[in-house]
Amino acid sequence: MSLVKYNNNSISAVTSAAAIPSGAMTLIKTLTASSSATLSFVDGSSDVVLDSTYPIYVFKFIDIHAATDGAMFEFNMSADSGSNYNVTKTTTVFFAANPEDGGSHEFGYDGGSDLAQGTGFQRLIGGASSGSDNDQSSVGNLHLFNPSSTTFVKHFISRTNTIINSDKSCDSYIAGYGNTTSAIDAVQFKMSSGNIDAGTIKLYGIKDS
16 A cells, blocks of 8 residues: 655645534533522423434533532433423443542442332432532533434433532443333423522534434
8 A cells, every 4th residue: 555645735735625514513402500490401492402303412511509418410301391200211320439538439339329110300420419518519411312202212321420518529320211102302400409509501412313
């Protein structure tokens, strides 16, 4: 195989090039909490798109701060435009945690945070609870796959990092599926107790995927 060598003259002679893709992720909606009980993304409401337009949707969590110490950041899905957030789910949760003082490290499966055909809200933090100190918050993302399908269940994967109430950095992995062949058209986020004091959730759609 011959080696093609380019020099400054050959590169400068290029007059046009194919367009560089700008990326497949499209911002759909941003919700910002201010002592909010819930943050809800409902298809067709307030410019939210959560239908067959995109095969993958991504929620990004930015500095989610709990009003109540020990609360859990969690989510659920709806198949009736947000009238009920009670989709049956089966999930797995594991985490790794490291304390500020370099003390006891943790790694393990969190059987207390998973669901086995449960309809309740799914925790997005494994191993412990959110802290409400001013410097404590959660960041991360949630991928929801093909929510408009009426053939398959609704898979999701989440990863978050949280400064928990014991001053540890907790890296959490949550995955599972909504066990329904009905289209999912709404997703809601909340704390297990108290409000979401502050923070932002952004919804993106990924096209051509």
